[in-house]
Each structure stands twice: as structure tokens, then as C-alpha cells.
Amino acid sequence: MQHVITLIAPASEVASGILPGTLPARLRDALAPLGATSGAPEWLAEGEAVDIPFDGLAPEQAEAAARLVLGGAPLDLVSQPAEGRRKKLLIADMDSTIVTSETLDELAAYAGLKDRVAEITRRSMNGEIDFSTALRERVAMLKGLELSALEATWAETRLMPGATELVRTMAAHGAHCALASGGFTWFTGRVAELAGFTSHHANILEDDGTALTGTVAEPIFDRDAKLATLKRLCAELGLPLADTVAVGDGANDLAMLGAAGLGVAFHAKPVVAQSARVRVDHADLRALLFAQGYRAAEFRA
The missing domain is CATH 3.40.50.1000 (HAD superfamily/HAD-like)
Structure with a gap:
């Protein structure tokens, strides 16, 4: 098979049966009307991760179909070519x-500036402000902070x-x-x-x-x-x-x-x-x- 879709459950949810053994068959049934041919599922970790090989459909199309089958279940999926995985x-x-x-935010806590620095970090990581400018601004706020704060941050x-x-x-x-x-x-x-x-x-x-x-x-x-x-x-x-x-x-x-x-x-x-x-x-x-x-x-x- 040229492609594979992998379903992955959070380790903390495995005991709840969030990725049941019946789910791969349901997904294969959903792919078939779209022209896909599916192979037998291969469990990478029982109840936690399973591969479903398929042909005849682009990975993006298979992913869209899979998400409909999953509904709102907290499962991750990866659809991709099988070769070179x-x-x-x-x-x-x-x-x-x-x-x-965020180590810089935690370091800023020792200067009493965690909330201010964390807000700049949030905006930078979401692409709202320039990263380099934001980094220089945050570091400048920590001038004079003793190096022991680095060790304390690392310990946590x-x-x-x-x-x-x-x-x-x-x-x-x-x-x-x-x-x-x-x-x-x-x-x-x-x-x-x-x-x-x-x-x-x-x-x-x-x-x-x-x-x-x-x-x-x-x-x-x-x-x-x-x-x-x-x-x-x-x-x-x-x-x-x-x-x-x-x-x-x-x-x-x-x-x-x-x-x-x-x-x-x-x-x-x-x-x-x-x-x-x-x-x-x-x-x-x-x-x-x-x-x-x-x-x-x-x-x-």
C-alpha cells in the first residue's frame, strides 16, 4: 500500500478504550466509498496507536474522511505516504x-516580571509581534538579575x-x-x-x-x-x-x-x-x- 493513516490515543486515555479495536474497521468502511483500498490494521501499541494502510486516495482526503469518523474524540491522526516514514x-x-x-517566562519570575514577560511571549509565539524584537525586549527587562536565577529556573x-x-x-x-x-x-x-x-x-x-x-x-x-x-x-x-x-x-x-x-x-x-x-x-x-x-x-x- 502506498499510504498509511495512523490513529493515536493519549496514553492517559488508553484504559478508557478511546481507541477501540472496532475503529479501524469503521474507518476502512468510510474510505471504501471514496475509492480507497485498505489493508489490514497493524497495531503499534494495543489500544494506543494503529496503522491503516490504503491506496487510491490522497492522504489529505483520507484524513478528512477519518476526522468525520472520529467525530470529537480526542485522538490524533497522521495520514502520509508509507515510504520513507x-x-x-x-x-x-x-x-x-x-x-x-517557557524557560524565559519562568526566569522572569525571579525578577517579579513573569506576567509581563509571559504576555509578550504569548503574542510572539502566536505571530502577533516580531520574534527578535520581542526577545530583545524581554531580555532587557531582566538586566541585573543574578545568575543564581538561571539555576533555580533549571531546577524547576x-x-x-x-x-x-x-x-x-x-x-x-x-x-x-x-x-x-x-x-x-x-x-x-x-x-x-x-x-x-x-x-x-x-x-x-x-x-x-x-x-x-x-x-x-x-x-x-x-x-x-x-x-x-x-x-x-x-x-x-x-x-x-x-x-x-x-x-x-x-x-x-x-x-x-x-x-x-x-x-x-x-x-x-x-x-x-x-x-x-x-x-x-x-x-x-x-x-x-x-x-x-x-x-x-x-x-x-
């Missing part, structure tokens, strides 16, 4: 993607559920895993080591050895820099863009999501969810492994 390069945003928080930073499995599983199968963040190398280096990334790329937060100077090194690592990093890594690794998967949640991720072979908007801001070809709205980051055809038994933790 397993990618050789992962490039991932950090804040609210690989970690659960948590990986997103599924992040370790995603990175370590892909790395174990030979993929280069890169963290590309509009945040700061102070955090990306630590997150990369914790989660198992091969490389990390971000902004440099400047300090005088005791406190933040309120400046960030130029040039800003922004939307264009994320895309450039994706293309540069492909060139260095000898990979076509089709062999890449990118994941993020903010407007500064849109360019790399659009260029990657599989671009995934993960629990994304509205402007990103509306634009991305693939969305994960309910499941955790392990959904990206299921989308690539990995079975749960292959996951590394």
Missing part, C-alpha cells in the same frame, strides 16, 4: 515542546512526556537529533544532555559573571535561523529534507515545520495549528514515533 534527522523546538514550560524545568523516548529512540536508530530553540544555550545544553540530543542551537544570553546584562548575542536565533539550521544539518548529513521530522508549537517554528518531510505542530498556538500539515493535539511526544511507524516495543527510555 522513518526519518534520519529530528529538529525540535524546546520551550513548550521538549520541556513543559521538566521534560515533556514522551521527550526522552522520542529522542533516544530515534538516536538509537541512527538519527541525528537537534534541539533548535529561540531560547538560550544555557538551557538547551542541559536539556540536550538530559534528553539525549546530538546537538543544540539557540541564542546566547549575555552576563557579566554575576548577573544578566539585559542583552542577547547577535544575530538572534529566530525563525529563519531554525530553517537555516535544518537545511545546514541536511547538507552536512547528506540528507534530503524529506528525511527530516520537525516539531514545535510557536510561530517561529513555522518555517522549519513547512520545510521538513514531516512537520508536526505539537499542542501548538492557534496560528501554528492552523498552518501545519500535521497536528498532535492530544497525545504526548511519542506520537511522533508512532507517526514514523515505530512500535512501542522499540521505544528507548
Whole structure:
């Protein structure tokens, strides 16, 4: 079969039977009148993720039909060509993607400015204001903040559920895993080591050895820099863009999501969810492994 559609349930909902064994048959019945030929379902994780191969229909058409069958059920789905599903390069945003928080917002809390900074972050991530301008503005507000605030922020930073499995599983199968963040190398280096990334790329937060100077090194690592990093890594690794998967949640991720072979908007801001070809709205980051055809038994933790 030339195409495959993958249905994915949130791990927390598996026990409730939200992805029943009867659902693949219902989906196959819905595809048949549209001219599709469907193969037997293949469970990647019982009750959590299932592949349904099909021919005779474009992935976008199959996805539309599947969403009608699902109704309002909190399930994610990915419809795509079956060939080349397993990618050789992962490039991932950090804040609210690989970690659960926005590290700059949390850092600002130690200056008593979390709400003000978080509002600028929200507008920037939804594409309402220029990213570079917003970053410089937020960093300037933190001038004089002692470096101990960075350590305190890091102590409270948590990986997103599924992040370790995603990175370590892909790395174990030979993929280069890169963290590309509009945040700061102070955090990306630590997150990369914790989660198992091969490389990390971000902004440099400047300090005088005791406190933040309120400046960030130029040039800003922004939307264009994320895309450039994706293309540069492909060139260095000898990979076509089709062999890449990118994941993020903010407007500064849109360019790399659009260029990657599989671009995934993960629990994304509205402007990103509306634009991305693939969305994960309910499941955790392990959904990206299921989308690539990995079975749960292959996951590394």
C-alpha cells in the first residue's frame, strides 16, 4: 500500500478504550466509498496507536474522511505516504515542546516580571509581534538579575512526556537529533544532555559573571535561523529534507515545520495549528514515533 493513516490515543486515555479495536474497521468502511483500498490494521501499541494502510486516495482526503469518523474524540491522526516514514534527522523546538514550560517566562519570575514577560511571549509565539524584537525586549527587562536565577529556573524545568523516548529512540536508530530553540544555550545544553540530543542551537544570553546584562548575542536565533539550521544539518548529513521530522508549537517554528518531510505542530498556538500539515493535539511526544511507524516495543527510555 502506498499510504498509511495512523490513529493515536493519549496514553492517559488508553484504559478508557478511546481507541477501540472496532475503529479501524469503521474507518476502512468510510474510505471504501471514496475509492480507497485498505489493508489490514497493524497495531503499534494495543489500544494506543494503529496503522491503516490504503491506496487510491490522497492522504489529505483520507484524513478528512477519518476526522468525520472520529467525530470529537480526542485522538490524533497522521495520514502520509508509507515510504520513507522513518526519518534520519529530528529538529525540535524546546520551550513548550521538549520541556513543559517557557524557560524565559519562568526566569522572569525571579525578577517579579513573569506576567509581563509571559504576555509578550504569548503574542510572539502566536505571530502577533516580531520574534527578535520581542526577545530583545524581554531580555532587557531582566538586566541585573543574578545568575543564581538561571539555576533555580533549571531546577524547576521538566521534560515533556514522551521527550526522552522520542529522542533516544530515534538516536538509537541512527538519527541525528537537534534541539533548535529561540531560547538560550544555557538551557538547551542541559536539556540536550538530559534528553539525549546530538546537538543544540539557540541564542546566547549575555552576563557579566554575576548577573544578566539585559542583552542577547547577535544575530538572534529566530525563525529563519531554525530553517537555516535544518537545511545546514541536511547538507552536512547528506540528507534530503524529506528525511527530516520537525516539531514545535510557536510561530517561529513555522518555517522549519513547512520545510521538513514531516512537520508536526505539537499542542501548538492557534496560528501554528492552523498552518501545519500535521497536528498532535492530544497525545504526548511519542506520537511522533508512532507517526514514523515505530512500535512501542522499540521505544528507548
